[in-house]
Amino acid sequence: MTREEVIEYLKENSATAVDLSKEFAKSSAGIEEDLNHIRTSLRNDPEHQLLIRPAECLLCGYVFSTDKPKAPSKCPQCQEQKIRLPSFKIEKR
């Protein structure tokens, strides 16, 4: 699998790192590296951008920073572990 395939996939689907890791049979660490790379390379793309729906606590609604694709395991606000993973989608600007 190449990063181009991940890019094409994300143009059609929104997916979490876990979804992508299943889809492309790759470790989540590898997928996170790809996502970071894709985000950087799309920064200069005039047509497309990587949209990140941030991780969110399902209990108290705390929204995590979008800086990292990796979801935190625990909510800093309520200390619970019911976190919805961040999801990614590539859309036209």
Ligand SMILES: [Zn+2]
């Ligand atoms: Zn919380």
